[in-house]
Amino acid sequence: MSETIGAVTPQILAYGPPPDDPKGIESDVEVRYVGSSREMVEALTNRTPQLLICLHAPPRYDGIEAVKAIRRFDASAPVVLATNLQSTMVNLQAMQTKVTWSVQLPTDRPVEDGLFDVVTDAGQWLEDEHC
Numbered sequence: 001m002s003e004t005i006g007a008v009t010p011q012i013l014a015y016g017p018p019p020d021d022p023k024g025i026e027s028d029v030e031v032r033y034v035g036s037s038r039e040m041v042e043a044l045t046n047r048t049p050q051l052l053i054c055l056h057a058p059p060r061y062d063g064i065e066a067v068k069a070i071r072r073f074d075a076s077a078p079v080v081l082a083t084n085l086q087s088t089m090v091n092l093q094a095m096q097t098k099v100t101w102s103v104q105l106p107t108d109r110p111v112e113d114g115l116f117d118v119v120t121d122a123g124q125w126l127e128d129e130h131c
Contacts, residue, residue, distance in 0.1 A: 010126040011047065012119060015040050015066040016055030016082075019116045029123040037062075037069040044073050051122055056083035056090065057111040064090070067097040082118045084111060 011030045018033035032049075034040050040052070052070055056063025063081050070079055081094050084105040094102050105114030 010123075010129075011049035012051045012053060012122055012126065013040065013043050013049040014053040014055070014115065014119050015063065016053070016057075016061050016115045017112050019112065027123045027127060029126050031119055031123060037066045040066055041069050041073050044070065044077075048074060048077055050126055051078050051080065053080045053082060053115070053119055053122060055111060055115045056081055056085060058085070061111075064093045064097060067094075067099055071097055080118065080122065082115055084114065 009028065009030050011032070014031060014033045015035075015037070016033060017035070032043060034043055040054075043049075054063035054066040054070075055061040063083060067079055067081060070077060075098070078100045079098075080101045080103055081099040082103045082105055083090060084107045086104060091102070103118050105111055105118070
């Protein structure tokens with residue numbers, strides 16, 4: 001007896017605000033935004049996405065705490081930390097939490113727009129990888 005396994009849609013789970021206007025980008029990548037570390041971990045219990053993106057823009061979005069919550073749940077999931085705060089402390093915390101990649105957001109634009117750009121670029125990369 002043989003089973004047919006369908007293709008899995010690539011998924012990005014992003015901790016941060018969803019865009020007000022997704023700019024009509026069509027993609028084969030499923031993107032879900034969550035607003036808290038708790039929501040992030042709850043989303044991981046259903047399905048581990050191919051990529052997690054955490055916005056670090058305190059006080060509203062503490063990406064370091066979100067990464068810590070992810071690491072307690074899954075030590076090997078690929079995690080991107082997106083921040084416009086570059087300091088020795090943030091860099092050390094990113095290393096301690098085993099962030100896979102750290103992305104510098106532009107300081108002359110709202111962090112929401114920068115996060116959307118990172119999610120869009122990551123989605124394009126995942127789409128290219130899964131085609």
